[in-house]
Amino acid sequence: MDCEQTHFVRLQVTRTPHDRHDKAVRFMVQKSAEELAKKHREISIAEFFEKNRHLLGFDNPRRALLTAIKEGVDNALDACEEARILPEINVEIIQLSDTKFRVIMEDNGPGIIRKQIPNIFARLLYGSKFHKLAATRGQQGIGISAAVLYGQLTTGKPATIVSKTGKGKEAHKVKLKIDTQKNKAQIISDEIVEWDEKDHGTRIEIDMEGGYQKGRKSVDEYIKETAVVNPHITIIYTNPEANQTIFPRATEELPPEPKEIKPHPYGVELGILMKMLQQTDSRTLQSFLQTEFVRVGAGTAKDICEAARLLTKTKPSKFTREMAEQLYGGIQVTKIMAPPTDCISPIGAENLEKGLRKEINAEFYCSTTRPAAVYRGNPFVVEAALAYGGEQLADKTVRVMRFANRVPLLYQQGSCAITKAIQLTTWKNYGLQQSRSTLPVGPCTVVVHMTSTWVPFTSEEKSGLAHYEDIMKEIKLALQDCGRQLASFVKKKKRVKDEFKKRDYIKKFIPSLAGALKTLLNFPDSEEERIINNLYTILEQERGEVKEIKFDPTKNTEYDSDLASFGKEEKQEDE
Secondary structure: OOOOOOOOOOOOOOOOHHHHHHHHHHHOOOOOHHHHHOOOOOOOHHHHHHHOHHHHOOOOHHHHHHHHHHHHHHHHHHHHHHOOOOOEEEEEEEEOOOOEEEEEEEEOOOOOOHHHHHHHHHOOOOOOOOOOEOOOOOOOOOHHHHHHHHHHHHHOOOEEEEEEOOOOOOEEEEEEEEEOOOOEEEEEEEEEEOOOOOOOEEEEEEEEEOOOOOOOOOHHHHHHHHHHHOOOOEEEEEOOOOOEEEEOOOOOOOOOOOOOEOOOHHHOOHHHHHHHHHHOOOOOHHHHHHHHOOOOOHHHHHHHHHHHOOOOOOOHHHOOHHHHHHHHHHHHHOOOOOOOOOOOOOOOHHHHHHHHHHHOOOOEEEEEEOOOEEEOOEEEEEEEEEEEOOOOOOOOEOEEEEEEOOEEEOOOOOOOHHHHHHHHOOHHHHOOEOOOOOOOEOOEEEEEEEEEOOOOEOOOOOOOEOOOHHHHHHHHHHHHHHHHHHHHHHHHHHHHHHHHHHHHHHHHHHHHHHHHHHHHHOOOHHHHHHHHHHHHHHHHHHHOOOOOOOOOOOOOOOOOHHHHHOOOOOHHHHO
16 A cells, blocks of 8 residues: 555634624624514403413313312302392213313303303403402402313313393303404304203303312312302202212302492502592592592591592592592591491301301311401401311311302412411410411311402412401401310310319229228228218219210211211322
8 A cells, every 4th residue: 555645734714803793793683673563462361361371270180170160150159149049050070081071060040141141251351240349259250251261272162151031031052262362252153042941040061171089179179168158059069970969058048138339448549549530420529539439428528628638629520640649648547437348248157167067077166257347448357167176187287268258269278368367376375286387286177268349369260368467367366266265165175184084093092091991990891882982972072063075976966977078088098
């Protein structure tokens, strides 16, 4: 092989700073504001929740199934109560595949007129309760339409609604989807059908992706707790296993209808006040204050004007921002009566305790209803109840049951004001074990219910209460009231236990004492038994009569074992 030399030539390209700058410019072309503006467009509320459905409680299949049923049942109850009809609600879940379910909800409410069906079921932020200051379950006009949207996203199928508004009237059957870009209904079909089974009512069917499982935070738990705190309703519930359970109503009386009220002056912020001044039909400031607010009469209106240094005859349409700020300041320093409470609907301490007795077989129960209070001008009432001992586990944290306007709150327990108030209550004073700022440990269930014209939920999902100072204070006061009753029972039980322990100790020495007396006093052997009996009698007379406190499972005649076990998982899984 010939010796060949291979020459490697290194080519070196020299770049000037100017060349490097030109290349950087080519890769960093600036865009003008006009070009960027072309990409801007309006986003509808439906589009927003289409991408952020987790904000509404549809973040996982199991939770989504519960949220859809919760929104449907809440709407049905509100409609029936507003029409003064004793509610009868049928909830059925049909499993179509491992992950697909058909949810059917039917009620005997007043029905919905044909014109309103697309708006109510396929338009987010559309409803009758947002501006209504009265205690209702629904508030925002999002819930049932969000369930329709979720079903549409996960299965691609439309929702089917059937509605009938009266006996002898036609029933309308509408299949629809939501046009998310326009936040409006897209009607798939519309027909008139026979629905002889009902004189009036509404039925909705939604196919959706979901997950069904028994236990805490399940559909079963929601249905059961709804029936317990709403004794005037009948619920017919069929689970995916085709097992039907009927929760019959316990009373034929509807709760009092909450009356709608005007806003309270203390709850109105400056911007809202300015808006009200611009939109009012009142011609004078005094008339504006008396007609647009609750608890403001002629005398109070004059006091507000005087404190604000404004004339009572000032025209609202002439108000400037500075004048509105003066009026706002005058409202804050004027003493105004708290808003009326006929706009809210408490369950009642007795009914709350009765519901607790049905589900939990305990040895002690107590309940309380706080006087009405106000937060941001909204009246509210807090109620609480406890069930202690019995068949409950002593080494577990207490079970917390939360309600708002008669609706069970099953999720977001950790971020809820109710949970926080329970953690901040010193339960050691009331006979339960507790580490610092945690839920107490003991055989106890705690129930808290809040009712208000506007419940301050932490999110659109409506599962936790916001941490308003006034609300937290009332919850703690209600818990402390129940806690004092619990402490009285626990201390009494401990005293009785200690007394029986002392008596048992003394009784051990009575035979020996009788033998010693017989020897000292030379009693015959036949007298020894009489001496022992006399000593026992003296012991009872001197120590007094004491009744032993024992848990009797049969004492609570209201306890329903079938209701208590309904929807529970196997013991091992539940623990």
